[in-house]
Amino acid sequence: MAVVSPGRSPGPLTRRLRRLTAGRVAGVPLVWLFAAFNVLTGLWLLLSSVKSADDIFSSPWALPDTFHWDNYARAWTGGLFGRAAANTLAVVGGTAVLTVLLAAPAAYVLSRVTTRLSGPFTLFFALGLGIPAQVVMLPLFVVMNQLQLVDSLFGLIVVYVATSLPFAVFFLTGFFTTLPVELEEAAALDGASPFRTFWQVMLPLARGGLVTVLILNVIQHWGETVFALVFVQSTDHQTLSLALLGLLQQMQYNGADWGGLFAGVAIVVLPVLAAYIWLGRRIIEGMTVGSVK
Secondary structure, three states, rough: OOOOOOOOOOOOHHHHHHOOOOOHHHHHHHHHHHHHHHHHHHHHHHHHOOOOHHHHHHHOOOOOOOOOOHHHHHHHHHHHHHHHHHHHHHHHHHHHHHHHHHHHHHHHHHHHHHOOHHHHHHHHHHHHHHHOOOHHHHHHHHHHHOOOOOOOHHHHHHHHHHHHHHHHHHHHHHHHHHHHHHHHHHHOOOOHHHEEEEHHHHHHHHHHHHHHHHHHHHHHHHOHHHHHEHHHOOOOHOOOHHHHHHHHHHHHHHHHOHHHHHHHHHHHHHHHHHHHHHHHHHHHHHHHHHHOO
């Protein structure tokens, strides 16, 4: 143990040892094991996507002798991934943009208006985070069917926006709360209306939070399956997750093309994984910036 002489401040090593607790000592290896497990799973998926069916079962951990890139071509054409990818881009992009456009004004009002109803409204949005999807599935389907929005991309966007708003509003409310009120007062003295102050002053300052909500929304809905399986009923409107399920069903009749199936899984997973690797730091900064301002 390091000995600290009187009158001298402890060094960096001593301060680190003091901060180490039993929970941290046990937690750090578990975090690294979990991360290594996910990395190895991703590498195994990529290797399996370029193998033949025999190689997948005979040598699951070995490098393939021949890379079967045609697995991706079979998965793309057999699973109708082209149209499904276009539908997914339209649904995910529309959902992310509409969620931010609706959540930002609501969060700003809840963070600035101090009335008796502001607290209950914030709690109302927070409670929406704990409602399981299975609970609202049947009522949503009845309402969407009456509005003739079942089996349409716009109807799926409406469902996704409705289920995304609780988290978006709750997150952005805390973010807007950290922004200084003095900027609004200065804008009001310059003659700016509340609407102009929000769009030209406060919204640019909340860009980090808005980008974080946008990215998390895209990652959440890119491979979403439960709502898409219920509200989409035709192949013309299916998303990538439904196309992957269709490819799995084809294997029951056309033979087990495991290489093509793993290639289909890679097609669905790789865009989200690449986006998270590219924008992961921005996501973490956006989720923590509000707590340090």
